[in-house]
Amino acid sequence: MISNEAKIGVVGAGTMGTGIAQVAATQGHQVYLYDAYPQQLEKSKAGLKSILARQVEKERMTQEEVDGILNRIEFVDNITNFSECGFVIEAIVEDLAVKKDTFARLEGIVSKDCVLASNTSSLSIAAISSALKKPERFLGVHFFNPAPLMKLVEIISGIATDDKVFNSTKKFIKSWNKITVSGKDTPGFIVNRVARPFYGEALRIFEEGIADAATIDWAMKEIGGFRMGPFELMDLIGHDVNYEVTSTVFEAFYYDPRFKPSFAQKRMVEAGWLGRKSGRGFYNYNDDSKNPAP
Ligand code: NAI
Numbered sequence: 001m002i003s004n005e006a007k008i009g010v011v012g013a014g015t016m017g018t019g020i021a022q023v024a025a026t027q028g029h030q031v032y033l034y035d036a037y038p039q040q041l042e043k044s045k046a047g048l049k050s051i052l053a054r055q056v057e058k059e060r061m062t063q064e065e066v067d068g069i070l071n072r073i074e075f076v077d078n079i080t081n082f083s084e085c086g087f088v089i090e091a092i093v094e095d096l097a098v099k100k101d102t103f104a105r106l107e108g109i110v111s112k113d114c115v116l117a118s119n120t121s122s123l124s125i126a127a128i129s130s131a132l133k134k135p136e137r138f139l140g141v142h143f144f145n146p147a148p149l150m151k152l153v154e155i156i157s158g159i160a161t162d163d164k165v166f167n168s169t170k171k172f173i174k175s176w177n178k179i180t181v182s183g184k185d186t187p188g189f190i191v192n193r194v195a196r197p198f199y200g201e202a203l204r205i206f207e208e209g210i211a212d213a214a215t216i217d218w219a220m221k222e223i224g225g226f227r228m229g230p231f232e233l234m235d236l237i238g239h240d241v242n243y244e245v246t247s248t249v250f251e252a253f254y255y256d257p258r259f260k261p262s263f264a265q266k267r268m269v270e271a272g273w274l275g276r277k278s279g280r281g282f283y284n285y286n287d288d289s290k291n292p293a294p
Contacts, residue, residue, distance in 0.1 A: 001164075001168045002086050002087045002115055002169065002172040004175065005029075006085065006087050006172075007029065007030045007031070007032065007084045007085045007086060008024040008029045008030070008031045008032070008085060008086075008087050008089070009031075009032045009034065009079070009081070009082040009085040009087070009088035009089070009106075009110070010024070010031060010032070010033045010034065010088075010089055010090075011034050011035075011079070011088065011089070011090040011091065011092055011102060012034075012035060012090060012091040012092035012093075013033050013034070013035035013040050013041050013043075013044035013075065014035075014040065014044070014091065014092075014277075015145060015146075015238060015241075015277060016091040016119050016143060016145060016147060017033060017035070017044070017091035017092075017119075018033070018044040018047060018048055019143065019145070019146050019147030019148050020089055020091060020119065020143055020147050021033040021044075021048075021073050022048060022051075022052075022069065022147070022148050023143075023147050023148050023176055023178075024176070025068075025069045025070075025073045026069055026148070027175070028072070029072065030072050030074075031072055031073045031074065032074050032076050032079075032081045032082060032085065033073055033074065033075050033076065034076050034077070034078070034079050034082070035075075035077070036092075038077055041076075041077065044075065045075050048070070048073070049070065052066040052069060052070065053066070079105070079106065080109065082106065082109050082110055082114075083109050083110060083111060084111075085110060085111075085114055086111075086113070086114055086115070087114065087115050087117070087169075087172065088106060088110060088114055088115070088116050088117070089117040089118070089119055089141055090102055090103065090106075090116075090117070090118045090119060090120075091119040094120060094121060094122065094123065094241055094244040094245060094248070095244075096123050096124075096127055096128065099118060099120065099123065099128050100127075100128060100130070100131035101131070103116060103118075103128060103129075103131045103132055103138070104131040104132070107131075107132055107133060112134075113137075114137070115137055115138075115139075115165055115168070115169055116132070116137055116138045116139075117138070117139055117140065117141035117169065118138075118139075118140055118141070119140075119141060119142055119143055120140060120142070121142065121188070121192050121241070121245045122187055122188050122189075122192055122244075122245040122248040122249050122252070123248060124158075124185060124187075124252070125138070125139060125140045125156050125157070125158030125161070125185040126158045126159050126160065126185055128158075129158050129160055129161075135158065135160035135161070136160055136161060136162040136165060137162065137165050138158060138160070138161060138165075139155065139156060139157055139158060139161045139165060139166055139169060140154065140155070140156030140157075140158070140183075140185070140189070141153060141155060141156075141169060141173060142154040142155075142189060142191075145236060145237055151177075151178055151179045152178070152179050152180075152181060152191070153173050153178045153179070153180050153181075154180075154181055154182075154183050154189050154190060154191065155169060155170045155173065155180050155182050155183070156182075156183050156184070156185055156189055157182070157184070157185065158185050159185065166182075170182065187248065187249045187252035187253055188245070188249045188252075192245060192249065193249065196245075196246060196249055196258070196259050197258060197259075198230055199230050199233075199242065199246070200246065200258070200259065200262065202216050202220075202229075202230035202231065203230075203262035203264055203265060204262070206231075206264060207262060207263065207264050213229075213231035213282040213283070214231075214283075216229060216230065216231060217229020217230065217231050217232050231281075231282040231283070232282075232283070234265070234275065234281065234282065235275035235276050235281035235282055235283055235285075236275060236276055237275065238274050238275050238276075238277055239265055239268045239269050239273065239274050239275050239281060240269050240274050242265065243261060243265045243266060243269050246261040246262075246265075247261050268281065268282075
């Protein structure tokens with residue numbers, strides 16, 4: 001059982017890790033947010049401060065609530081404090097070898113009852129857990145972007161996950177005001193598997209020159225009723241993450257052409273056009289022009 005007073009460890013202070021830390025701190029937990037890159041910790045702290053300041057401006061939160069959240073998050077450049085945590089979630093780069101290495105290190109630090117989770121979008125829970133001596137305490141806890149706003153969290157059991165760990169984690173995440181869905185350890189789980197053809201077909205239409213990104217987004221929103229178009233959404237997710245997830249799902253489904261990654265997206269990753277987080281993706285966020293990239 002994860003206690004309601006548990007301290008929470010978050011590994012990776014990027015888009016998802018920062019959002020998850022905000023969720024946990026909003027629920028009153030003491031949070032340790034770790035990143036291997038100090039500049040990323042600075043970026044995460046500044047980003048969080050500005051998001052929360054906007055909440056005060058819009059009168060959705062009081063300054064006192066915001067101060068409480070910020071005081072409960074400790075931005076740390078090492079994982080030694082994680083020994084005090086009851087629940088640790090990893091949200092680092094979508095790379096199996098790096099995740100395995102991180103969990104092997106974590107296991108040497110956390111207490112024996114600490115539940116370990118990965119926010120992976122597409123990697124096998126079984127494969128990540130193979131790095132652990134106690135894989136039964138490990139599972140997938142997959143938040144969506146932006147974590148503080150998106151209600152759904154996929155809870156994924158690996159073949160080695162203990163049922164008690166699975167059930168108590170599910171209950172714990174529900175207590176964070178989230179809606180959970182249980183899924184099996186299959187590539188892309190539920191949402192990312194359904195979403196692959198949404199991005200993939202949009203990218204094919206773009207590559208074939210049938211319509212540009214802005215037109216496709218416009219059609220999907222205005223006529224299709226989607227909240228965001230596929231290109232806006234890929235810019236929000238980050239092209240590095242989205243491309244990696246597609247590649248993983250494609251490979252994991254034995255190269256089923258339905259999941260084939262796109263050259264257009266690969267080129268953007270290679271160029272460092274990662275979307276909102278780098279200021280440039282299909283749209284340009286540096287000058288607010290929102291012009292589609294050439
Ligand atoms: P991101 O690129 O924004 O952040 C990753 C962070 O991890 C960076 O701050 C980086 O410095 C740090 N990092 C990299 N290697 C590290 C290591 N060895 N130790 C500690 N920190 C390290 O990535 P994002 O988007 O937050 O994704 C993180 C994870 O969450 C991935 O597994 C991704 O598939 C998953 N995810 C992403 C979603 C999205 O919309 N971006 C949605 C749901 C899940």
